[in-house]
Amino acid sequence: MESGRDDFVIAIRSAFLKKGTQQRFSLLGLIFFSIVFLILGSLNFKPVYYVKTIITEIVYRSSYIVSGPENFLKNNYAAINNHFKLYEENKKNIIKIKSLKKKDLSKQIITLENIKYKKLIDDYFIKDNETFAKVLIDKQSPFLRSIIINKGSKNNIKLGMIALDEGYLVGNVVEVNYLTSRVLLISDINSKIPVTLQPGDTQAIMSGKSRKSGVLQYIQEKNLKNINKELMVITSGAGGLFISGIPVGKIKSEENDLNNSGRIVHFYKNFSQLKYVKVVSYSKDKESLDMLSKKDSKKQEEKVEKTIDEVEQKKESLRILLEQKKIADEIRIKIEEENNFLKIKITQQQNEIMIIKNDIKESTIQKEEIKFLKLNLLYGHKCRKTIFNNLYKVNSKKYKTCVFDKGVKKN
């Protein structure tokens, strides 16, 4: 029993305390060191913070280099794949563009009206800082789904700034270094985003779930069950973290009436394909239209109204043009119908002429027959072959000629 315990102690001592031939530190020493690192790091100890910053800068850059070959292969694969899908995509895009063009005018009007109303309630934000950044590392670890971008405090990146991709929400900046920053993606389990569900204006908090979806938490049930169509999820602006109205994702209509835990938000963006992001911060518009400053900003209002009028005029002229086109189409259809009718009539008349011609031909033949029969009665005996003469056989061609000549012609 004693010796067994001794063996265990010896083995442990040998494993943790003994230094190998090329080992500078013992295992226990390094374990102790990492624990100290952890504790001091959690206490925000300054030297540890500096070490961390230096390591961070080195690692982000070297990770970008190490990931180079893999990214090269990935990008080429994506490029080839896109090339094969190009034709089909083009077809779809043409149809999409047509439908979008129709919606564009009404959207312009709604946007302008929206700005006007937002200004009235002093909730209109304008971009005060906008930077485009390249995604250096897209390491979506199980603990933290985040990306590293190549802009840091040097480029005026600040904590809490919003990262967007094509206008869709990607995440917010949670760590800023001198040359790089970390953006926490909205797909991360730790990100809690105040959102609004439209239509219905239901408020909720969204947390990340997987790479392509999030889950709604703290939601009021009563409004949601009555709506049976696809819900749009946008930021609500509550808490002041994000501005309101940034699109996040959608809830499919078939998943609408599920219980609270199963309400899944499908993100508009695929976060595994991020290459560049736009990092922005917003500030309130100084020219707000609250009751006091209403008089000062009359010009602004007039400008907005003028633009609305212009858009209305354009809409009216478009409507007239569409009416004209409709009338022209109707006339064209009528002419085509008449044309078809006349064509049919011509064909019928041509057929009738053909029948008349045939009749005339037949009557001419009959007349000739009658004439032959008459002459045959009178002069047939002069042409018919008998035992006593050597004339023509009855019904032969020469006989007919002889009858028409009223007998054999003498030269």
Added chain:
Amino acid sequence: MSKIYQRNIVAKIYKLIPITLLFISVLNEVDFNNLGMKYFSFNFAYILIFYYSLKKTEGFSYSLIFIAGLFNDVVVGTPMGISSLIYLLLCGAASYLRNITLRPNLMKDWIFFLITISIVKSISYLVLTFIFGYEVILFDQIINIIFTFIFYLIFIYLFDFIRIYFMGRY
């Protein structure tokens, strides 16, 4: 003479393979912990560290493993030092197993690996959840342990093949 020199170079290259693989796996964007597949992930670094610590490979020093752990923390975004601690605990467990083993047995190593990764993952989970307030999904961690355990056997044959290719059978 040239044959001895050539053998020396091959041995040097072989010595660098494990630590290079570890740093590449830590710095690369391909994370076997998160391949995007539902219910599938495994920890390549754990297998690598345990195997080469068990084989007591030269050049696979604890200090470099410690640094690799720090790099991993920076890339993944976990608190600095947690991965180093986990990696070094894995080294310690492998070293302990090496000391108490007279006749190496693959099955025993494999079972010991399962116990070790279960313990280190539990430590990691406890530290991240209770001390640093991270939200970690326990089910994903269990799946990760199971697949790491299964894949250990596959990678052992691969690493053995590399060892035999470079160094010969003995």
